[in-house]
Amino acid sequence: MSPDPRFPRDSAELPKPRPERTPTSAPFWDALDAEQVRIQRCDACGAWVHYPRNRCPHCLSDRLAWHDVSGHGKVLTFTVARQPTARPFADEVPQLLAVIELDEGVRMTTTLVGVEPDEITVGMPVVPVFDHGTDGVTLLRFSPE
Amino acid sequence: MGLRGDAAVVGIAEYAPERHFAGEAKFTLEQWADLAALALDDAGIPASAVDGIVCANDVRESNMFLPATIAEYCGFAVDFAERVDLGGASAVGMVWRAAVAVELGICDVVVGALTARPVPEPPEPVPVDPRVMYGASSNLWGSPQAEFEIPYGNIAQNAGYAMIAQRYGAQFGYDPRATAKIAVDQRTNALANPAAIFHDQPITVDDVLDSRMIADPLHLLEIVMPCVGGGAFVVAGREHARRARERNAFVAGFGEHLTHKTHTYMPDLTSSPVGPAARQAFAMAGIGPSDVDVAELYDCYTITVLLSIEDSGFCAKGDGMRFVRDHDLTYAGDFPVNTHGGQLGFGQPGVAGGLSQVLEGVRQVRGDAGAHQVPGCDTAYVSGTGGIMSEQSALVLVAA
Numbered sequence: 001m002s003p004d005p006r007f008p009r010d011s012a013e014l015p016k017p018r019p020e021r022t023p024t025s026a027p028f029w030d031a032l033d034a035e036q037v038r039i040q041r042c043d044a045c046g047a048w049v050h051y052p053r054n055r056c057p058h059c060l061s062d063r064l065a066w067h068d069v070s071g072h073g074k075v076l077t078f079t080v081a082r083q084p085t086a087r088p089f090a091d092e093v094p095q096l097l098a099v100i101e102l103d104e105g106v107r108m109t110t111t112l113v114g115v116e117p118d119e120i121t122v123g124m125p126v127v128p129v130f131d132h133g134t135d136g137v138t139l140l141r142f143s144p145e
Numbered sequence: 146m147g148l149r150g151d152a153a154v155v156g157i158a159e160y161a162p163e164r165h166f167a168g169e170a171k172f173t174l175e176q177w178a179d180l181a182a183l184a185l186d187d188a189g190i191p192a193s194a195v196d197g198i199v200c201a202n203d204v205r206e207s208n209m210f211l212p213a214t215i216a217e218y219c220g221f222a223v224d225f226a227e228r229v230d231l232g233g234a235s236a237v238g239m240v241w242r243a244a245v246a247v248e249l250g251i252c253d254v255v256v257g258a259l260t261a262r263p264v265p266e267p268p269e270p271v272p273v274d275p276r277v278m279y280g281a282s283s284n285l286w287g288s289p290q291a292e293f294e295i296p297y298g299n300i301a302q303n304a305g306y307a308m309i310a311q312r313y314g315a316q317f318g319y320d321p322r323a324t325a326k327i328a329v330d331q332r333t334n335a336l337a338n339p340a341a342i343f344h345d346q347p348i349t350v351d352d353v354l355d356s357r358m359i360a361d362p363l364h365l366l367e368i369v370m371p372c373v374g375g376g377a378f379v380v381a382g383r384e385h386a387r388r389a390r391e392r393n394a395f396v397a398g399f400g401e402h403l404t405h406k407t408h409t410y411m412p413d414l415t416s417s418p419v420g421p422a423a424r425q426a427f428a429m430a431g432i433g434p435s436d437v438d439v440a441e442l443y444d445c446y447t448i449t450v451l452l453s454i455e456d457s458g459f460c461a462k463g464d465g466m467r468f469v470r471d472h473d474l475t476y477a478g479d480f481p482v483n484t485h486g487g488q489l490g491f492g493q494p495g496v497a498g499g500l501s502q503v504l505e506g507v508r509q510v511r512g513d514a515g516a517h518q519v520p521g522c523d524t525a526y527v528s529g530t531g532g533i534m535s536e537q538s539a540l541v542l543v544a545a
Contacts, residue, residue: 014273017284019292051293077315077414079307079360081298086279089298097297097304097360099409109299109409117361122315139296 016088018137025052027066032138035130037071039106040064050106071128072145073102080117100126100142114143147429150543152244153386153393154507156188156379159500161340162372162492166263173205174218176260180377181219188379188389190254197225197255199243201235203496205264225252232281232531233443234401235259236376236500237538241399243380254385258377261495281532282407294407302445303368305408305533307360310448312414317463319362323470324447325353327482328366328489330474331444335486337476337517342372342492367447367489374494376504386545394510394525394542397432400425401529401538408533419528419537420456426526426539427458434458438522439509440480441502443530443537444487453528454482457539476517484509484517499529503540510544 021029028051031038040049044061055062078098084090085097096112098120112120113129126142133139158180171179177200185192198221200211207214212226225246229238236259243255275284275291279300282290294300313319332348335341348366356365386393400422405411427433434457442453451465459480460468472480485491485505488498506525508514514522522544529538 014278017279017291017295019296020286022287022292025292051289077308077312079304079311079363080358081304081307081360082357083303083359085298085304085360086295086300089300092298095298095304097299097308099308099414107409109294109297109407111297122312137296 014088018133018135024054028052029138031068032130032140033132036068037128037140038066038068039102039104041067048104048106050108069102069104071102073100073126073142075120075122075124075126076101076107077122078112078120080120096120098142108140110140110142112143113141119144147398148244148248148396150395150397150430150545151383152247152380153383153395153545154240154378154542155381155386155389155393156184156186156190157377157504157507158183158187159376159504160262160374160494162342162374162494164342164370164372164492166373168262170263170265172264173203173260174215176262176375177204177215177258178219180258180260180375181256184256184258184377184379188381188385190379190381190385192220194254195221195223195256197223197243197246197252199227199229199239199255199257201229201239201259201496203260223252225255231401231529231536231538233445233496233499234529234531234536234538235496236503237399237527237529237540238401240378240380240503241396241538241540244396244399247380247382253381255380256377259375259497259500261375261497262373290407294409299407299409302533303360303363306446306448307363309408309414309452309534310362313448313452314362316415318466320466320470321354321362322350323466324367324451325350325364326469327447327450327474328353330478331483331487331490333475334484334517335490338485338491341486341490342370343486343490363446363448369445369488369493369498372492372494374492375497376500378500378503390511392511392544394507395545396540397543398426398428398430398541399539400429401536403536406532406535411534415452416462417452417456417534417537419453419530419539422537422539423457423528426541430541430543432524432541434526437524437526438481439484439506439519439525440482441484441506441525441527442482443499443502443528444483444489445493445530447489449530449534450482450487452534453530457526457528476519481519484514484519502527502529506540506542510542
């Protein structure tokens, strides 16, 4: 009998967490499904915004519009997690966690693929990789340009 | 702006941290009452005089209405009731709020406690709450972390602080022997503190660098050891302080600053929020960093100490590695840091870990820190850090 997910004996029994789109964020996830990076820009102050919000974190305007972008950027920082950051990620060790700064200036959390741990550098140019899951969710990962 | 410096930490209590708790498990409410009683004893103030309480998120038996629950349980009738939600910065946040309440005349005697000992096992399994199943990262639908951080494995603290350290290295250069020295000097302090969990285990820079890499560039010995414990404090005005003892630690200045929850969105990954907090605290106290006799800097990781030294103003930005190499950070040194061993040497009893720095600052200013006392300590600077440099706080304690 599989364990009741509400009563895991420990976090090893938790399924790998997956994002669940919200009414506000759906355009971002829908675009990833179609292999497109789409982010918000504020029509009031011109700032690019990520993650998706209902109001701009620069001026609090609600005039946010979606724009398709290249998804190109660079590694702002990274780490090689040699001990899992949480038990459901034990199969991904070493985890190549990174913060990417897109050309538009917004940042996002990701993991790097198609690169060896010792090849990663701060400032390295990266391009998007669309990781389509069997559950219908596409995660946005990045690899060296 | 600021305080007159008329409120003091007049009573303290602290359980020695333990890695393997052998005592009786008690509910956190029971632990709160025990710790409050001990701190009131230290202050020589009767429980009936308590008219203010400040708590944090550690009380597990209830999710809301915590101050009312604690007041009822302990039998306090209070005119000031606060709950502080600042992670490892909570302790500093609790103390300054208490001092402000006393100076404003809202109340006379404020008690605060942070519990971190095991609680009894429930008779039936309790469902896992998605808001805490990944620690500080909420996995509840609609939480930004549930959607944009947790699915990538950006969870817990190690990776976040490692990414801050990695960025620091790219901008200013990284000296692993300097960051290791932070852990070593603090361990030297722990060796002089019988309460520290590592009081009997000296380490060298090579030991730190030879310890397992957890998340590059952070080694195991640069990361706090979780343990159990707890502590409490009593803040009151000059009359109570005078009756309690000759020399007390008065709250002369404070500050706190927050900009982000996840480090991904930290405005500048190498400029930490303690900067504005420290500037406010020093300005309020009417002193500068060079007037500080001991610095009790929140130290979940060595990189936290390094950035706190720079951003609190003890040296210039980018000069921290040299500063650490050039100074002796032990209690016997020329720039004493984390004289109780820091959480790296003392242990991190959950959210009470940040309180260990406050209480050590109080002991140093009182002059009763024992073997690790810094002679002639009149001024202590204390910092607090929550999350991944998500919230930071600063406190200046002066003797009077």
